[in-house]
Amino acid sequence: GYTSEDPAPTQYDSVQRFAEWGFKISPLMVRAKSVEELVAHYHLIEAQRSSLGYDIDGVVYKIDQLELQRRWGFVTGEPRWAIAHKFPAEQAMTTVLRIDIQVGRTGTLAPVARLAPVTVGGVVVENVTLHNEDYIKGLDSNGQPIRDGYDVRIGDTVVIQRAGDVIPQIVSVVIDKRPPDAVPYEFPHKCPICGSPATREINEKTGKEDSRRRCTGELICPAQAVEGLRHFVSRGAMDIEGLGAENIDLFFNAGLIKTAADIFTLRDHRPAVTKALAERREEQARQREAASGKTRKNVRSVEERNY
DNA sequence: TCGCAAAAGGTCGGTGTTAG
DNA sequence: CTAACACCGACCTTTTGCGA
Numbered sequence: 001g002y003t004s005e006d007p008a009p010t011q012y013d014s015v016q017r018f019a020e021w022g023f024k025i026s027p028l029m030v031r032a033k034s035v036e037e038l039v040a041h042y043h044l045i046e047a048q049r050s051s052l053g054y055d056i057d058g059v060v061y062k063i064d065q066l067e068l069q070r071r072w073g074f075v076t077g078e079p080r081w082a083i084a085h086k087f088p089a090e091q092a093m094t095t096v097l098r099i100d101i102q103v104g105r106t107g108t109l110a111p112v113a114r115l116a117p118v119t120v121g122g123v124v125v126e127n128v129t130l131h132n133e134d135y136i137k138g139l140d141s142n143g144q145p146i147r148d149g150y151d152v153r154i155g156d157t158v159v160i161q162r163a164g165d166v167i168p169q170i171v172s173v174v175i176d177k178r179p180p181d182a183v184p185y186e187f188p189h190k191c192p193i194c195g196s197p198a199t200r201e202i203n204e205k206t207g208k209e210d211s212r213r214r215c216t217g218e219l220i221c222p223a224q225a226v227e228g229l230r231h232f233v234s235r236g237a238m239d240i241e242g243l244g245a246e247n248i249d250l251f252f253n254a255g256l257i258k259t260a261a262d263i264f265t266l267r268d269h270r271p272a273v274t275k276a277l278a279e280r281r282e283e284q285a286r287q288r289e290a291a292s293g294k295t296r297k298n299v300r301s302v303e304e305r306n307y
Numbered sequence: 308t309c310g311c312a313a314a315a316g317g318t319c320g321g322t323g324t325t326a327g
Numbered sequence: 328c329t330a331a332c333a334c335c336g337a338c339c340t341t342t343t344g345c346g347a
Contacts, residue, residue: 104334131323135323168336212323247314
C-alpha cells in the first residue's frame with residue numbers, strides 16, 4: 001500500500017499502530033536482539049505450527065529500523081533487509097514411471113519424470129523436471145555429484161519434496177529399492193518430435209559443453225514452431241488476449257497457423273476457426289462423459305495409497 | 308439475462324544458464 | 328559476483344462461451 005508518512009520509525013512499532021487502528025496482527029511477532037534470539041523464536045513458532053489454524057512455511061527476519069530498510073534497498077527484486085527462514089519441506093516417496101522429453105521454443109530437450117501420483121504438502125504431484133542430461137546422471141553444472149551421485153532410472157523409488165513448498169524436486173534416490181533390471185537412462189540424441197539430430201553445443205569462449213541438448217531442426221521442427229508461436233502471443237511478447245497456448249495448439253494442428261504472420265489473417269478463415277473450436281468442445285464433452293463417476297473415486301484411492 | 312463450466316491468465320519460488 | 332531470464336507444476340482469479 002501507500003503511506004504519506006511512516007506510522008512509526010520501526011517495523012515493530014508500525015505493526016503495533018496497525019493494531020491500534022483495528023487490524024488483526026500476529027501475536028507471534030517479536031523484536032529480537034541477536035541471531036540466537038531469532039533462531040530460538042523460529043523453533044518456538046515451528047513447535048506451534050500445527051496448532052495455528054492457518055498454514056505457514058517459515059518465518060521472516062526483518063531489519064527493524066525503516067530508515068535502514070530503505071538504505072539497504074533491493075537486489076534483483078529481493079530486499080537486503082529481510083530474509084525468510086523456512087521450515088523443512090514435507091517429503092514423500094514415489095516411483096518414476098517414465099521419463100518424457102519436451103522440446104522447447106529454442107529446441108532444448110527438457111526431460112520430465114512422470115511419477116506415480118503422490119501427495120506432498122497438500123497437492124498431488126505427478127511430474128518433476130529433471131533439467132538436463134547431466135542432472136539425470138547425478139551431476140550438477142560444475143560436474144559435482146548431486147543426490148550422492150546416484151542417477152535417476154525408470155522404475156526407481158525416489159524421495160521428492162516441493163522446493164520452497166512450490167516446485168517438485170527429486171531429493172534422493174532410494175538405491176535399496178532399485179529394481180535389479182533398471183538400466184541407466186539413455187538421453188536421446190535425436191529430437192523426439194522431428195527426428196533431427198539433437199546436439200550439445202560447445203561454448204566458443206570457455207570450451208565447455210552446453211548443459212542442454214538441443215534439436216537442430218529449427219524451422220522444420222513442429223515443437224519449436226508451436227513453442228515459438230506460444231511465446232509470440234505470450235504476456236511478455238505480443239500479449240494477445242484470447243490466443244493462449246491451448247488455442248495455438250488447436251489452430252496449429254488444424255493447419256490454420258503455421259507462422260506468426262498467419263495469426264493476423266485468421267479472420268479470413270472464420271468458418272475453419274469456428275469448426276476447430278466446435279470440434280474441441282465435442283471432444284471435451286466426450287471425455288467428460290467417459291470420466292464421469294469414476295474419476296473422483298480413483299483420485300481418492302491414489303491419495304489413500306500414499307498414506 | 309443469468310448461471311455454470313471451461314479456458315486462459317497470472318503468480319509463485321526454486322534451478323540453471325549466460326553475459327558482463 | 329551480479330543481473331537477467333527461461334523453465335517448471337500447481338493454484339487461484341478472471342474471462343469467455345454455452346444453454347436455459
